[in-house]
Amino acid sequence: MISGQYPALLVIVPLLAACLIALAGWLKPVLCFPLAATGLLGAVWSAVGLLLRVAGEGPILYRLGGWPPPVGIAYAVDHLTVLVLVVVASVALVNLVASRATIEREQVHRRGPFYALYVLSVTGLLGIVVTGDAFNLYVLLEIAALSGYALIAMGSPRAPLASLNYLFMGTIGATFYLLGVGILYIQTGTLNMADLALRLAPLHGSPALLVAFLVIIVGLWLKMAFYPLHGWLPGAYTYAPSAASSLMAPLTTKVMIYVMIRLILSVFTPAYAFGVLKLEGLVVWLASAAIVAGAVMALAQRDLKKMLTYLIVAEVGYMVGGVWLGTKTGLTGAILHLINDAAMTLTLFLAAANLVFRTKSRRIEDLKGSFARMPWTMTGLAAAGLAVIGVPPFCGFFSKWYLLQAALEAGQYQFLAALLLSSLISAVLFFRLFEAALFEPAGGKPGHGRGRREEGMAEAPPSMVIPLLVAAASLVAMGLATRLIVQGFILPALSGGPGGLS
Amino acid sequence: MTGGLAFLVAKYNYWVYIVLMMIGLYAIIAKNNLIKKIIGMSIFQTAVILYYISTGAKKGATIPIIAHGHGHEAVQAADYINPLPHVLMLTAIVVSVATLGVALALAIRIYEQHRTLEEDEILERLKE
Numbered sequence: 001m002i003s004g005q006y007p008a009l010l011v012i013v014p015l016l017a018a019c020l021i022a023l024a025g026w027l028k029p030v031l032c033f034p035l036a037a038t039g040l041l042g043a044v045w046s047a048v049g050l051l052l053r054v055a056g057e058g059p060i061l062y063r064l065g066g067w068p069p070p071v072g073i074a075y076a077v078d079h080l081t082v083l084v085l086v087v088v089a090s091v092a093l094v095n096l097v098a099s100r101a102t103i104e105r106e107q108v109h110r111r112g113p114f115y116a117l118y119v120l121s122v123t124g125l126l127g128i129v130v131t132g133d134a135f136n137l138y139v140l141l142e143i144a145a146l147s148g149y150a151l152i153a154m155g156s157p158r159a160p161l162a163s164l165n166y167l168f169m170g171t172i173g174a175t176f177y178l179l180g181v182g183i184l185y186i187q188t189g190t191l192n193m194a195d196l197a198l199r200l201a202p203l204h205g206s207p208a209l210l211v212a213f214l215v216i217i218v219g220l221w222l223k224m225a226f227y228p229l230h231g232w233l234p235g236a237y238t239y240a241p242s243a244a245s246s247l248m249a250p251l252t253t254k255v256m257i258y259v260m261i262r263l264i265l266s267v268f269t270p271a272y273a274f275g276v277l278k279l280e281g282l283v284v285w286l287a288s289a290a291i292v293a294g295a296v297m298a299l300a301q302r303d304l305k306k307m308l309t310y311l312i313v314a315e316v317g318y319m320v321g322g323v324w325l326g327t328k329t330g331l332t333g334a335i336l337h338l339i340n341d342a343a344m345t346l347t348l349f350l351a352a353a354n355l356v357f358r359t360k361s362r363r364i365e366d367l368k369g370s371f372a373r374m375p376w377t378m379t380g381l382a383a384a385g386l387a388v389i390g391v392p393p394f395c396g397f398f399s400k401w402y403l404l405q406a407a408l409e410a411g412q413y414q415f416l417a418a419l420l421l422s423s424l425i426s427a428v429l430f431f432r433l434f435e436a437a438l439f440e441p442a443g444g445k446p447g448h449g450r451g452r453r454e455e456g457m458a459e460a461p462p463s464m465v466i467p468l469l470v471a472a473a474s475l476v477a478m479g480l481a482t483r484l485i486v487q488g489f490i491l492p493a494l495s496g497g498p499g500g501l502s
Numbered sequence: 503m504t505g506g507l508a509f510l511v512a513k514y515n516y517w518v519y520i521v522l523m524m525i526g527l528y529a530i531i532a533k534n535n536l537i538k539k540i541i542g543m544s545i546f547q548t549a550v551i552l553y554y555i556s557t558g559a560k561k562g563a564t565i566p567i568i569a570h571g572h573g574h575e576a577v578q579a580a581d582y583i584n585p586l587p588h589v590l591m592l593t594a595i596v597v598s599v600a601t602l603g604v605a606l607a608l609a610i611r612i613y614e615q616h617r618t619l620e621e622d623e624i625l626e627r628l629k630e
Contacts, residue, residue, distance in 0.1 A: 157615060167604060167608065168605075171601055172530065179550050
C-alpha cells in the first residue's frame with residue numbers, strides 16, 4: 001500500500017533524484033532537468049496524498065524502519081505539517097520549471113551540480129517539516145543549508161563572499177539549535193518531540209529549560225533572519241543565481257518560522273512559551289522593529305532584488321510577531337501568513353528573475369516602460385505587489401487581517417501600528433515601481449549606455465511566464481480559499497495535541 | 503566565595519566548553535582574515551560536540567560493549583557510558599566537516615577573485 005509510505009517517499013524520492021542528477025550531470029546532462037522535475041513531482045504527489053489523508057483521518061505518525069518512538073525516529077504529520085509540505089513541494093516544483101531557462105543560460109557547464117543541489121536542498125526542507133525528532137531536524141537543517149550555500153555561491157561575482165557570510169551565520173544558528181537540543185536531552189533523555197513535551201511538563205520552572213528555549217529560539221531567529229539578526233540575508237539572496245534566490249527566498253525563512261511554531265506548539269507547549277516565560281512584550285516589540293526597519297530599508301534600495309530581500313525581513317517580523325502575540329488568532333494569522341508569504345515571495349522573485357533575464361539589470365530605474373515590453377511579467381509582479389500591500393481578494397489581505405485583529409485583541413498597539421505602517425510603505429514601494437513601469441518611456445536618457453536595451457524589448461519565454469502566472473493566480477486562489485485553509489487545517493492544528501490553545 | 507568556587511570546579515567541563523564557544527564566536531565576529539573566521543567556526547562547533555560527548559560520561563563506567571555477551575545477561579546502565587550522545591556526535595562531526603569543506607571551497611573562490619583573504623581588503627575592492 002503505497003499511500004501508507006508517503007511520509008518516507010516525500011524525502012526519499014527527491015533524495016534519490018538528487019543522487020541520480022549528480023550522476024547524470026557527468027554522463028548525460030540533458031537528463032538533469034527531467035530527473036529533477038520527476039523527483040519534485042514525486043514530492044508534490046506525496047505531499048498532496050498526505051494532505052488528503054490527514055484531512056480525512058487526522059494526524060499520522062509514521063515510524064521510520066518500523067521502530068516505535070521514542071526509540072526510533074518518527075515522522076509526525078499533522079494538519080499544520082501537510083499544509084507547509086504542500087507549499088514547500090509545489091513552490092519548489094513551480095520554481096524549477098520557471099527557472100529552467102535561467103539555469104541553462106547561467107550554469108551551462110554546472111547544470112548537473114546545480115540541479116542536484118537544488119533538489120537536495122528541497123529534500124532537506126521537506127524533511128525539516130515532516131520530522132518528529134529534534135536531532136533529525138538538525139541534520140536536515142544542515143542538509144538544506146549546506147546545499148543552499150553552494151547554490152548561492154554559483155551566482156554573480158559577489159556571491160561567494162555573501163555565501164560565506166551566510167555560512168558563518170547559518171552555522172552559528174544551527175549550532176545554537178544543537179546546543180539547545182543537547183540541554184533538552186540531558187534533562188529528559190529523549191529526542192522525540194512528543195516524548196520531550198511529556199517529560200518537559202514537570203520542568204517548567206527549571207532555569208536549564210529556559211536556557212535551552214532561549215538558545216534554540218535565538219538560533220532559529222538567526223536562520224530566519226529576524227531583525228536585527230538579518231545581516232546575511234540581503235547579500236546572499238541578491239547575488240545568488242535567480243533560480244536559487246527564488247527557491248530560497250520563499251522557502252528557507254518560512255520553514256525556519258515553521259520550526260519555531262512547531263517547537264512552541266509540540267515541544268515547549270504554548271503554556272510554557274507564553275504562559276510561564278512572559279517574553280511576549282519584548283519579542284513583539286522586536287518584531288515591530290523588524291517590520292518597520294525592513295520596510296524602511298526596502299524603501300532605500302535602488303536594486304530590485306535587494307528591495308525584495310528587505311521586504312522578506314519585514315515579513316519575518318509579521319510572522320514572529322504574530323506567533324508571540326500568543327493567542328489563537330495571532331498564531332492563525334502567523335501560519336496563514338507563512339503560507340501566503342511563500343506564494344507572494346515566489347511570485348515576486350519569479351517576476352524579478354524574468355526582468356533580470358531580459359534586461360540583465362537589477363536596477364529599479366531600468367524597469368521604465370517594462371509594462372509595454374513585458375506585459376505578462378509585470379502583471380505577475382503587480383499581482384504579487386498588491387498581495388504584499390494587502391489588497392483583497394489577494395491572499396496577503398486575509399492573513400494581515402488576522403494579524404491586525406490579533407494585535408487588537410492582545411492590546412499590542414505598537415505591532416498594529418507597525419503592520420499598518422509597513423503596508424503603507426509597501427504601497428509606496430510598489431506604486432513607485434508600477435509608475436516607472438507603466439508611464440515612463442523605455443530607454444531613459446539617450447546616449448547613456450543603453451545599448452543592451454535592444455534585447456530587453458521582448459517578453460520572457462513562455463516557460464518562465466506561465467509558472468509566474470500560475471504563482472500569481474495562486475495568490476487569488478489562496479485568498480479565496482482562506483476560510484477552507486483556516487477551518488480545515490490551521491484551527492485543527494492549533495487545538496490538537498499538547499499545544500492545545502483555547 | 504567557596505560556594506562559587508565549588509560551583510566552578512564541579513562543573514569545570516561545561517566551563518571549558520563555554521570558553522571554547524566564546525573563543526570561536528569571537529573569532530567569527532572579530533577576525534578579519536576569512537581563514538581565521540573559518541577556524542573560529544570549527545572551534546565553535548567542536549565546543550558543542552565536546553559538550554555532548556561529556557554528557558554521556560559516567561564515573562567508573564566503561565565503554566558500552568558487553569564482553570562475551572549473548573544478550574541474556576542483566577545489564578546495569580550505570581556501568582556503561584551512554585552511547586547515544588556519542589552516536590549523535592558522529593553525525594554532527596560529519597556535518598561540521600561538510601560545513602568546513604564548503605567554507606574552504608568558498609574561500610578558494612574568493613581568493614581566486616580578489617587575490618586576498620582579508621575581509622577589509624575585499625570590501626575595499628568591491629567598492630571600486
